[in-house]
Amino acid sequence: xxxAPKDEYTVRQEKIKELLELGVxxxxxxxxxxxxxxxxKQNADNLLNKEFSFAGRIVLKRVxxxxxxxxxxxxYGDLQIAIEKNKANVHGTEELxxxxxxxxxxxxxxxxxxxxxxxxTKTGEPTILVKELYFLTKGIRQLPEKWHGLQDKELxxxxxxxxxxxxxxxREVFKKRTKIIxxxxxxxxxxxxxxxxxPVLQPIYGGAHAKPFKTYANALKTDLYLRISxxxxxxxxxxxxxxxxxxxxxxxxxxxxxxxHYPEFLALEAYAAYWDYxxxxxxxxxxxSYLVKSIYGTYEIEYQGEKINFTPPFKRIxxxxxxxxxxxxxIINAREEVIREKAKxxxxxxxxxxxxxxxxxxxxxxxxxxxxxxxxxxIDHPRAISPLAKAHREKxxxxxxxxxxxxxxxxxxxxxxxxxxxxxxRRFEEQLKQREQGNTEIPPEIDYDFINALEYGMPPAGGIGxxxxxxxxxxxxxxxxxxxxxxxxLRPREED
RNA sequence: GGGCCGUUAGCUCAGGCGGUUAGAGCACCGGAUUUUUAAUCCGGUGGCCGCAGGUUCGAGUCCUGCACGGCCCA
Numbered sequence: 358x359x360x361a362p363k364d365e366y367t368v369r370q371e372k373i374k375e376l377l378e379l380g381v382x383x384x385x386x387x388x389x390x391x392x393x394x395x396x397x398k399q400n401a402d403n404l405l406n407k408e409f410s411f412a413g414r415i416v417l418k419r420v421x422x423x424x425x426x427x428x429x430x431x432x433y434g435d436l437q438i439a440i441e442k443n444k445a446n447v448h449g450t451e452e453l454x455x456x457x458x459x460x461x462x463x464x465x466x467x468x469x470x471x472x473x474x475x476x477x478t479k480t481g482e483p484t485i486l487v488k489e490l491y492f493l494t495k496g497i498r499q500l501p502e503k504w505h506g507l508q509d510k511e512l513x514x515x516x517x518x519x520x521x522x523x524x525x526x527x528r529e530v531f532k533k534r535t536k537i538i539x540x541x542x543x544x545x546x547x548x549x550x551x552x553x554x555x556p557v558l559q560p561i562y563g564g565a566h567a568k569p570f571k572t573y574a575n576a577l578k579t580d581l582y583l584r585i586s587x588x589x590x591x592x593x594x595x596x597x598x599x600x601x602x603x604x605x606x607x608x609x610x611x612x613x614x615x616x617x618h619y620p621e622f623l624a625l626e627a628y629a630a631y632w633d634y635x636x637x638x639x640x641x642x643x644x645x646s647y648l649v650k651s652i653y654g655t656y657e658i659e660y661q662g663e664k665i666n667f668t669p670p671f672k673r674i675x676x677x678x679x680x681x682x683x684x685x686x687x688i689i690n691a692r693e694e695v696i697r698e699k700a701k702x703x704x705x706x707x708x709x710x711x712x713x714x715x716x717x718x719x720x721x722x723x724x725x726x727x728x729x730x731x732x733x734x735x736i737d738h739p740r741a742i743s744p745l746a747k748a749h750r751e752k753x754x755x756x757x758x759x760x761x762x763x764x765x766x767x768x769x770x771x772x773x774x775x776x777x778x779x780x781x782x783r784r785f786e787e788q789l790k791q792r793e794q795g796n797t798e799i800p801p802e803i804d805y806d807f808i809n810a811l812e813y814g815m816p817p818a819g820g821i822g823x824x825x826x827x828x829x830x831x832x833x834x835x836x837x838x839x840x841x842x843x844x845x846x847l848r849p850r851e852e853d
Numbered sequence: 854g855g856g857c858c859g860u861u862a863g864c865u866c867a868g869g870c871g872g873u874u875a876g877a878g879c880a881c882c883g884g885a886u887u888u889u890u891a892a893u894c895c896g897g898u899g900g901c902c903g904c905a906g907g908u909u910c911g912a913g914u915c916c917u918g919c920a921c922g923g924c925c926c927a
Contacts, residue, residue, distance in 0.1 A: 364899065365863070365881045417890070424887040437890070465880070479888050502864040502879050504891050509864085511922045523864095616924090706854085706927045837923095850921060 369497040372462050376492065380450055381462075383495040388412050388470040395433035397475060401483035404475050411436060411485055412470035412493060414522070415463055417503060425459055426484070429469065434525060437484040438471050445473070448491040455490040465503070466496030514845050530833045533652065534841055537829055538605065540651050541625060544644050550601040550627060555590035557583060557607070563807070564588030564745070566798040567610035570620075583609035588745065588822070589807045591628050592774065595818050596810045603627035605825070616837045617766060619845065623825040628774065632819030634746075634757045637771040638734055641761055641821060642669040645732065645768075645828070652832050660831050663730060663764060671732040676721065677739060677755060683724045688717055689739060689754045696720070712794055714741045729762040741791075744784040746772035768828060771821035778811035 363371075376383045390412040397404060397411070413429030413436065423442035428435040445455035448470075463469060470491035478484050501507040506523045513520045520527050542552065560579060562569045564586030574581050587606040594602045606624045614620065629636065649656055649667040656668040681688045684699050693713045700708035700716045703723055708716065717739065725735070737755040740748065746756035757773035775781050785803045792799040829841045839845040 363882085368881065417892095419889045419892050420886085421889075421892085422886040424889085426889050426892085428890075435890095439888080441887075478890090480890075482888090482890065484888095499863040499880055502866095504879070505865045507864075508866095509860090509922085511860090512864090514922090519864095704927075848921065 365499055366497055369464060369495065372464075373495050373497070376462055376495070379453065381447065381492050382449075383492065385491070385493060388491055388493055390431075390470065393433050394429070394431045394436035397436055397485075398434065398483050401475065401477065405477060407475055408472065409475055409485060410470065410472045411438075412468065412491070414496075415465050415467050415469060416500070418463075418465060420460055423456070425456055427459070427463075429471070430522075430525075432528070437478075437482050438473070438487055439476075439478070439484050440487045440490070445487045445490055448489055455487060459490065462492070464496065466498070466500045467492070468494035468496075511847070514839060514847055515850070517844050530835065530841060531843060533833050534829050537648060537652065537832060538623075538825065540648055541644065541825075542605075544647055545601075545603050545627060548601070548640075550603045550629070551599060553591070553594060553599075553602055553604055555587045555594075555604055555606070559584050559590075561800065561802045561804045561806075562586075563800045563804045565608075565610075566796070566800075568612055568798060569800075570609045570611050585610050586624070586822070587626055588820070589804055591626055592815060592818075592820070593807065593810045595628055595630055596813055596815045600630040600816075601628070614839075617827065619826065619838045619842060622838070625823040625825050626820065628818050628820040630816040630818045633773040633817070634736075634759055634771055634819055637819040637821045638671075638673075638759060640819075641734075641769050641771065641823075642671055642732075645761075648828070648832065658831070660764060660834055661836060665764060665831070666731050671734055671761070673734045673736055673759075674725075675737050676735050676760075677737060679725055679735070680717070680721050684720060710795070712791060712796060714739065714791070715796060718742055726762055726767065727765045730764055732761060732763045732768075734759045734761055741787070743772065744788050745775055745781075747775045747777075748780075763831060766827050766831075767824065768831075769821055769823045771819065774815070774818045774820045776811060776815040776817060778808055781811055782808050 373383045389410055391410045394411070394413065397409065411429065411431075413431040415427055416430045416435060417428040419426040425440040427438050427440075429438055440456045440459055442456045443454055447453040447455050447458045470493050471485055471487045472489040472491075473485045473487040476484055476486045501519060501523045507513055507520055521531075545552070558572070558574070558581040560581055562582040562585050564584075565588070567585040569582040569585050572581050572583065573579070584606065585608055587604050587608070591602050591604060604626055606626060607621055608624050609621050610618075611620060612618065627640070629640075646656055646667045646669045649658055657664060657666050659665070677688050686695055686699075696713050696716050697708055700711075700720060703720060705716065705719050705723065711719070736759040737749055737752060738746070738758045738760075740754055740756050743756040743758050746758040749755040749757050759771050760767055761769040761771075775784070782803075785808070788799050789801075789803065792801060826838050826841055829835070830838060833841060835841045
């Protein structure tokens with residue numbers, strides 16, 4: 358037997374043994390909790406002296422000689438309990454006094470249940486005066502510090518459960534995420550859209566420009582890709598006869614991680630037959646303003662110190678006209694050297710490597726996108742960077758497309774959808790040429806089955822894709838996309 | 854990919870001018886305490902100072918490399 362001091366991990370495991378010796382199961386099966394902390398706190402005055410059965414995790418303890426106060430945290434918040442000497446027993450052990458038991462065996466981090474009466478203390482704090490204490494779960498690791506909480510970003514991401522235990526605000530962010538998705542579903546369902554599920558694993562990836570994750574299906578003896586978009590499948594549903602369709606699509610892009618990008622993200626794509634992109638602008642305006650209002654009760658929100666106004670209608674600016682004006686040359690017809698020169702001047706990486714259209718798009722992001730604050734539709738993009746959009750009905754070299762920007766972030770992308778199979782095939786072939794010239798983000802294979810589908814006839818349609826994580830960032834005032842993703846990937850850390 | 858910053862006890866942080874044995878608070882252990890709410894008071898346990906080299910009589914501290922993380926830029 359060593360006299361070496363024991364660390365807490367060991368001490369707590371020994372408490373488990375002692376609990377067993379007392380006949381108390383440290384990990385029992387169930388407890389009949391019949392009230393939420395928030396309900397008791399909000400309605401305390403009407404509920405005084407009534408009996409309740411409550412449970413939660415011990416987050417604070419204040420131990421006096423013959424009286425203990427503790428805060429139990431449930432999903433909704435903290436509630437105080439009080440245990441007086443010789444007034445409460447421990448479930449399953451008739452003779453044990455709950456005060457003594459709590460003092461010795463109940464640590465911060467453990468779950469307990471209590472049955473008792475709701476009272477208010479001298480200071481007016483709603484409190485359950487315990488009559489019977491139930492031990493529910495022993496925690497053998499120490500929780501983060503009670504006042505500052507968990508601060509280390511790495512631990513916050515790697516051990517999100519700890520962050521959630523620790524921070525009620527963090528719980529709010531992720532609850533809000535769920536609420537936002539719920540509200541979007543409601544909004545679309547109310548307008549006759551039907552939610553469908555399409556393949557996550559795709560034999561030919563498409564619908565966007567991005568590097569994919571690749572995998573292999575043993576049963577089919579074939580390569581498959583995690584989808585970078587579900588666009589081409591939702592359009593097949595329009596061909597199939599559905600008129601308003603949508604899908605929340607977890608998409609995967611094997612690219613960099615930063616404040617706005619993450620390899621698996623949540624997109625929402627929606628398509629409506631017989632609509633054009635003007636109808637989709639209306640939908641985007643209505644949906645976003647509805648969301649902001651349903652969450653904040655107003656159209657104005659503050660994000661990272663910036664005020665953003667979501668009152669519809671949103672501003673519209675022309676991609677080509679605006680960019681031509683900013684650069685001082687005609688974007689469509691400018692010679693490549695001129696564009697390159699400008700890109701170099703703006704300090705864009707790859708100014709001497711990227712093709713003209715990618716340079717133009719980078720120039721756009723830098724000169725215009727980054728400057729946008731309030732929601733703004735950027736409309737009528739160059740045809741060459743929009744292979745799935747219909748040619749503009751009036752303006753040559755342009756397509757009927759818009760991107761919605763908020764505070765420099767691209768939030769949505771929409772078109773009057775291209776439904777001419779011959780044009781579509783030609784555009785895909787043009788894209789392939791761009792790939793051959795070094796744009797590796799363009800899918801290497803044409804999805805001929807999609808062309809085939811169009812050949813049966815897809816009705817005229819408007820389509821839109823939203824970046825849901827970014828919308829959630831805006832509505833939860835999150836600085837980084839990782840702050841709205843529960844379990845973000847980090848590099849593996851060597852085990853000790 | 855580039856720049857800057859960080860990594861010290863389970864957690865939150867000091868120490869950074871190289872000098873015996875590395876500090877505090879929380880948590881935990883022991884004691885006192887019947888109205889606290891970050892309770893308080895007294896006493897105690899707990900460290901490969903991210904990892905590996907180097908400089909030096911001597912490194913948590915200075916130098917180099919690496920790892921992980923954060924922020925900014927591309």
